Each structure stands twice: as C-alpha cells, then as structure tokens.
Amino acid sequence: MSLPDWIGIFSLPFMQRAIIGGVLFGILGGLLGSFLILRRLSLFGETVGHASILGVVLAALWQLPATWALIVFTVCFGLGVVYLIERTNLSTDTILSITLSGSVALGIIGLTFLGGYRGNLMSILFGDILAIGNIDLILLLILLVITLIGLFLSLPDQILLTLNADLAKVQGVPVQSYRYLFIILLSIAIALAIRAVGVLLVNSFLVIPAATARLVCGQFIPFLIASTGIGIVSAVTGMVVSGVFDLPSGPSIVLVQLIGFLGSAVWKSIS
Amino acid sequence: MNSSLSPEAQPIVSVQNLTVVRGNSVAVDSVSFKLFPGTHTAIIGPNGAGKSTLIQTILRLIPASSGEIIILGRNGRRLGKLAGAVGYIPQSFPFDRHFPLTVSELVSLATGKLGFWDIGKSAQKKRQAVQQALTQVNLQDRAKQRIGTLSGGEIKRVLLAYCLVVPRRLLVLDEALAGVDATGEADFAELLAKLKEKHGWTILEVSHNLSLVSRYCDRVLCLNRQLLYQGSPEAAFTPENLLQIYGSRVNPYCYHYEPTRLDRYF
Numbered sequence: 297m298s299l300p301d302w303i304g305i306f307s308l309p310f311m312q313r314a315i316i317g318g319v320l321f322g323i324l325g326g327l328l329g330s331f332l333i334l335r336r337l338s339l340f341g342e343t344v345g346h347a348s349i350l351g352v353v354l355a356a357l358w359q360l361p362a363t364w365a366l367i368v369f370t371v372c373f374g375l376g377v378v379y380l381i382e383r384t385n386l387s388t389d390t391i392l393s394i395t396l397s398g399s400v401a402l403g404i405i406g407l408t409f410l411g412g413y414r415g416n417l418m419s420i421l422f423g424d425i426l427a428i429g430n431i432d433l434i435l436l437l438i439l440l441v442i443t444l445i446g447l448f449l450s451l452p453d454q455i456l457l458t459l460n461a462d463l464a465k466v467q468g469v470p471v472q473s474y475r476y477l478f479i480i481l482l483s484i485a486i487a488l489a490i491r492a493v494g495v496l497l498v499n500s501f502l503v504i505p506a507a508t509a510r511l512v513c514g515q516f517i518p519f520l521i522a523s524t525g526i527g528i529v530s531a532v533t534g535m536v537v538s539g540v541f542d543l544p545s546g547p548s549i550v551l552v553q554l555i556g557f558l559g560s561a562v563w564k565s566i567s
Numbered sequence: 568m569n570s571s572l573s574p575e576a577q578p579i580v581s582v583q584n585l586t587v588v589r590g591n592s593v594a595v596d597s598v599s600f601k602l603f604p605g606t607h608t609a610i611i612g613p614n615g616a617g618k619s620t621l622i623q624t625i626l627r628l629i630p631a632s633s634g635e636i637i638i639l640g641r642n643g644r645r646l647g648k649l650a651g652a653v654g655y656i657p658q659s660f661p662f663d664r665h666f667p668l669t670v671s672e673l674v675s676l677a678t679g680k681l682g683f684w685d686i687g688k689s690a691q692k693k694r695q696a697v698q699q700a701l702t703q704v705n706l707q708d709r710a711k712q713r714i715g716t717l718s719g720g721e722i723k724r725v726l727l728a729y730c731l732v733v734p735r736r737l738l739v740l741d742e743a744l745a746g747v748d749a750t751g752e753a754d755f756a757e758l759l760a761k762l763k764e765k766h767g768w769t770i771l772e773v774s775h776n777l778s779l780v781s782r783y784c785d786r787v788l789c790l791n792r793q794l795l796y797q798g799s800p801e802a803a804f805t806p807e808n809l810l811q812i813y814g815s816r817v818n819p820y821c822y823h824y825e826p827t828r829l830d831r832y833f
Contacts, residue, residue: 468650
C-alpha cells in the first residue's frame with residue numbers, strides 16, 4: 297500500500313470518526329478498566345456486554361433509537377444485577393452467570409422474531425467501529441469528560457474504597473453512591489462501545505489494557521496512565537489493521553490488545 | 568496514664584443503651600459508656616462477645632437497633648465532616664497483594680490528594696507530612712515499595728501512618744494486631760502509646776492481650792454482649808471478673824511482656 301493510499305484512507309470521514317472514536321474509547325476504557333479490574337468486576341463487564349444482545353434485539357423489535365435504547369438497557373441491567381447481588385445470599389459469580397445466560401437466551405429468542413435483522417448478527421457480535429456516527433462520538437466525549445471530572449475530584453476516595461471499603465466508609469467516603477455511579481458509568485460506556493467492538497468483545501477494551509498496565513506498574517498514577525495509553529494505542533492500531541487488511545474491527549483491536557498483554561506478561565516473567 | 572477524666576470534660580464518645588441485633592440474635596445488649604479525652608480504653612471479652620460489632624456500630628459501619636451514639640458531639644447516621652478526626656485500623660485488611668499502590672501513595676490518600684493530582688502551595692507540605700508520618704512508624708525506607716510487599720505488622724504500621732498524616736482526635740483499633748507475632752504486637756503497642764501521648768489521641772481498641780491492656784490502657788470495658796464491667800484494668804482483672812467474662816478457660820498472663828525496640832522508631 298502506497299503513502300497516498302494511506303492518506304486516502306485516513307481522509308475518509310468515517311475513518312476519521314473511527315480513529316477519534318478509538319482514541320476516546322481507549323481513554324475511557326483505560327480509566328474505567330483500571331478500577332474495574334481492581335474491584336474484581338471484570339465478569340460484571342462481561343455480563344453487561346453479553347446481555348446487550350438483548351438490548352439490541354429489544355431496540356430493533358420496538359424500533360427504538362439504537363444508541364439511546366442500549367444505554368437505558370445496560371444501565372437498568374447493570375443496576376438490576378447489583379440489586380440481585382445485594383439482595384440475595386448467592387455469590388456474585390453465580391448471579392452474574394445466571395443473568396448472563398438468561399439475557400443471552402432471551403436475546404437469541406428475540407432475534408428469531410427479527411427475520412430480516414438476522415443478517416446483522418455478525419455486527420452485533422463483533423461490532424464495526426467504522427459505523428460510529430457523530431452522535432456516538434458526542435456521547436462518548438460527554439461520558440469521558442464526566443469520568444475525568446469525577447476522577448479528578450475524587451481519585452483518593454476512589455482508590456481508598458477500591459482498597460478497603462470499611463476504611464473508606466469510616467473516612468466519610470460515600471461508598472455506596474460511588475459504587476452505583478461507577479456501575480452506571482460502566483454500563484453507559486459498554487452501551488456506547490457495543491457498536492464498535494460488539495457484544496462478545498466489548499469487555500476487552502475495559503479489561504485487557506488495564507490488566508496489561510497492572511502487570512508492569514507498581515504505582516497508581518503510572519498504572520492509570522499506562523492503562524489509558526495502552527487503550528489508545530491498541531484501539532488505533534487495531535483499527536488501522538482492520539482498515540488496511542479488511543478485517544472486522546472489534547477482533548482486530550482485541551488482537552492488538554492481546555499481543556500487548558502477552559508481550560508484557562513475557563517481559564515481566566523474564567525481568 | 569491520663570488525668571483528663573474530670574467530670575466536666577466533654578466525652579469524645581458517649582454510648583447510651585446501645586443494642587445491636589444481627590440476624591436473629593442480640594450481638595450487643597444495652598451497652599452504655601463514655602470515653603473521655605486522652606484516655607486509652609480496651610474492650611475485652613471472649614470470641615462472639617460483640618466486641619467488633621460494638622466498634623463497627625460506633626463507627627457507623629453497622630446500624631444500631633436502638634440506643635444513642637454521640638461521637639465528638641455529633642449524633643447521626645454518618646460521621647460527616649468529623650470523619651477526618653477519626654482514625655480506624657480494622658481487624659483484617661484484605662486487599663489484592665498486587666494492588667498497584669505504594670506505601671507513600673496509601674498514606675497520602677489521607678490528605679485527599681495523590682501524586683501529581685496535588686498541585687499548589689500545600690503540595691510540599693503534604694509530601695512532608697507523609698514522609699514524617701512514615702518516619703514515625705519507622706517505614707520511611709519502604710515509602711516507594713508496593714503495599715503488597717509488606718508483612719501484616721508493617722501494613723498495620725502503614726495504617727497508623729495514615730492516621731498520623733492529618734490530626735485525629737479518636738483512634739479506633741479493632742484487634743489491629745490479630746495475626747501479628749508477639750514481638751511485633753508488643754512493639755506496636757509501645758509505638759501506639761508513644762504516639763498517643765505525642766498527639767493527644769483518645770483510643771478505643773479491641774484486644775485479646777490482657778498483659779498489654781494492663782500495661783497501656785487506663786480503662787477496660789468487659790463485654791459479653793452486655794457490659795459486665797467497666798473500670799481500671801487492675802480492678803477488672805480479678806480472678807472473679809475474668810471467670811465471669813471468659814469462663815474457666817482464661818490464662819490472661821500467659822504472655823510475658825519484654826522490653827522492646829522502641830528506640831528505633833524515634
């Protein structure tokens with residue numbers, strides 16, 4: 297591929313939107329993912345991500361605007377799962393497993409009622425970052441700004457509650473409110489990322505960059521920066537790979553993230 | 568020992584007829600006591616006596632079923648703005664051993680700032696406060712290490728440093744040294760006593776080590792769901808009282824206190 301071809305690809309509006317989206321997803325995923333993995337919520341993200349198939353199907357069945365419907369669905373689903381975890385004496389992974397299976401089952405059954413829509417199953421499962429629209433970008437930017445302001449104002453409290461909730465409560469940290477806010481932010485982020493990376497892989501943009509950063513960082517601020525940086529680089533690299541080799545965008549991004557993770561793990565074990 | 572036990576002094580903590588029901592059982596039954604400024608009080612009692620429940624209820628971690636708790640003149644469901652004046656060292660401090668947080672980062676969380684988030688004139692002052700706090704607990708050399716590399720006793724000293732960074736009036740320790748060896752326990756108790764004198768703390772702690780309690784505490788609350796006795800350790804630790812509190816299984820002086828290495832902390 298010659299240089300003009302490259303420039304040609306990146307001058308296309310949808311590719312530019314995809315690159316901007318990738319950068320925003322990378323930052324958001326890196327920041328939220330850092331707390332997600334330390335709070336042992338990785339499986340929660342996976343569950344909300346997979347359950348979104350039900351959200352997509354419901355939006356299509358009732359002909360609702362996809363992005364907004366999915367945001368409402370993931371937030372309600374996320375809070376519902378937290379409610380079940382708090383109100384039953386079953387372990388968290390059991391509740392997550394039940395809600396994941398249940399919602400995917402309902403989603404697939406719902407899909408059978410959408411004859412013409414079934415062709416889009418691949419894009420629901422694996423996403424298409426090139427399909428990101430301007431509204432998606434604006435929503436993503438708003439969510440990122442809210443996350444950044446929230447983190448700037450409450451970072452020590454967030455770290456303390458991640459480390460030990462009782463100590464945080466005694467120190468006056470509104471632990472329960474912060475937990476719910478985090479779940480809401482996480483759910484909206486997942487809803488916005490579904491179109492780009494699909495329901496099967498959406499959790500990877502939260503988990504893998506943060507996990508890679510945690511392997512190599514011992515201090516919190518460098519960990520947060522590394523997680524965000526890895527998120528950005530892997531999203532942009534993945535998209536370029538996807539665009540150039542005509543591969544599905546979600547799996548391409550995850551592949552780049554995975555290579556980074558494995559590279560860090562090997563480097564860490566050698567050093 | 569402290570002399571500020573005058574009847575005029577405002578209590579730091581005042582507990583009136585506190586009852587806590589957990590599940591179907593009464594964990595704490597009609598307990599009343601007051602803690603006055605500068606005192607060091609130990610709650611003793613057998614396992615399941617409600618000691619941790621009492622502490623956690625006072626700290627608003629568990630709701631009270633009935634009764635009243637006033638901390639630093641405040642009575643409410645939350646400590647609110649007074650939370651910063653209360654230090655807490657929990658019985659267990661479980662955390663991910665690979666949590667990417669250094670010792671100095673953990674201690675600096677008490678200042679409400681972290682790393683480059685801290686900009687402005689007070690930044691240098693806060694960094695110094697963190698360094699000084701770590702020096703007081705003899706962990707200044709471990710400042711840059713990940714918290715997961717520390718031993719159980721060292722983690723408790725880091726939490727003590729966390730309490731030192733901002734002025735505290737009340738320090739609550741819930742069997743803070745469970746799992747720490749005897750020497751580490753004695754060292755910590757001596758360090759705590761020294762810091763208490765220096766900073767004028769009022770301390771409420773749960774302890775199983777009666778020899779350390781009799782050495783450092785000026786007041787004992789003997790709890791077995793109900794408050795069986797409150798007063799000085801000397802008066803509390805009579806064979807009759809101990810028999811009533813613990814039954815026949817107690818051997819309170821099985822651990823002999825030895826001179827410690829206090830000097831290295833200062």
